[in-house]
Amino acid sequence: MLADDLVQNRDVDDHQGVDFFAKPTLTGELVMLRPFDLEQDALAIRDWLTDPEVARFTAGIPGTTPAAPWDEAAELRMREWYGSREHQSDRLDLAVVDRASGHCVGEVVLNEWSPANRSCNFRIALTSGGRDRGLGSEAVRLTVGYGFERLGLNRISLTVFGHNLRGRRAYEKVGFVLEGTRREVLRYGDVWVDDHDMAILASEWRRHRGHPGR
Structure with a gap:
C-alpha cells in the first residue's frame, strides 16, 4: 500500500499544480521506495550500472557507459546524477529498498512527463539481489499507484525489449497492456x-489496483 504520509498529499483530480519536487516514501510488504541517499546507496548504484544483465535489457542509463571499466570519471558522473535527483521538478527517481535487509537493490523512475497529456514514462533497474523475489513487481505497483492516485496521471507507458521476459512478466502482473511492437x-x-x-x-488502475488477475 501507499505510505500513510501520502494520504494528505493532493486530490487525484488536481493535476494542474502537479510537480515532482515532493519526493515521497512509499512502503509495501517487500520494498520501500525512498529518495536516494548516496552514503547508503552508492554501492548498489555502482552494482546495477556495471551489471551486464542490466545493460542487456536497457538502452543505456544517462551519464554511463555500461561496457566501460568503472573509473573516477564514472564515479563522478554517478554522484552528480543521483545527487541531483531530489531537485528535479519534472520527474521522480526513487531508490528501491529491500525491507528484509534494509539495502538498496535498485531504482524506479517516472520521467518524460507531459503535463498537457497527464502522462509519464516508467522504468526500473534492479541489482542481482533484487531479482526473482517479487520485489520488482511490488516496486512497479507502488510507483504506478502513486502516479495515478497522487500525481493525477492518466497514462503511464514503457518499452521493454523482447528478450526481457522477466521484465515483461512483472509489468503484465501490474496491468500494463501491450500496445504495439517495433520489430528488430x-x-x-x-x-x-x-x-x-x-x-x-488510470481507468484500468481504478478497476484492479495493479492486480488484473484478481
Whole structure:
C-alpha cells in the first residue's frame, strides 16, 4: 500500500499544480521506495550500472557507459546524477529498498512527463539481489499507484525489449497492456530484438489496483 504520509498529499483530480519536487516514501510488504541517499546507496548504484544483465535489457542509463571499466570519471558522473535527483521538478527517481535487509537493490523512475497529456514514462533497474523475489513487481505497483492516485496521471507507458521476459512478466502482473511492437530495433550479438510498447491507464488502475488477475 501507499505510505500513510501520502494520504494528505493532493486530490487525484488536481493535476494542474502537479510537480515532482515532493519526493515521497512509499512502503509495501517487500520494498520501500525512498529518495536516494548516496552514503547508503552508492554501492548498489555502482552494482546495477556495471551489471551486464542490466545493460542487456536497457538502452543505456544517462551519464554511463555500461561496457566501460568503472573509473573516477564514472564515479563522478554517478554522484552528480543521483545527487541531483531530489531537485528535479519534472520527474521522480526513487531508490528501491529491500525491507528484509534494509539495502538498496535498485531504482524506479517516472520521467518524460507531459503535463498537457497527464502522462509519464516508467522504468526500473534492479541489482542481482533484487531479482526473482517479487520485489520488482511490488516496486512497479507502488510507483504506478502513486502516479495515478497522487500525481493525477492518466497514462503511464514503457518499452521493454523482447528478450526481457522477466521484465515483461512483472509489468503484465501490474496491468500494463501491450500496445504495439517495433520489430528488430536492437542488434544484440547475432540476434535482432523487438521492442514492445506497453501502457496502463488510470481507468484500468481504478478497476484492479495493479492486480488484473484478481
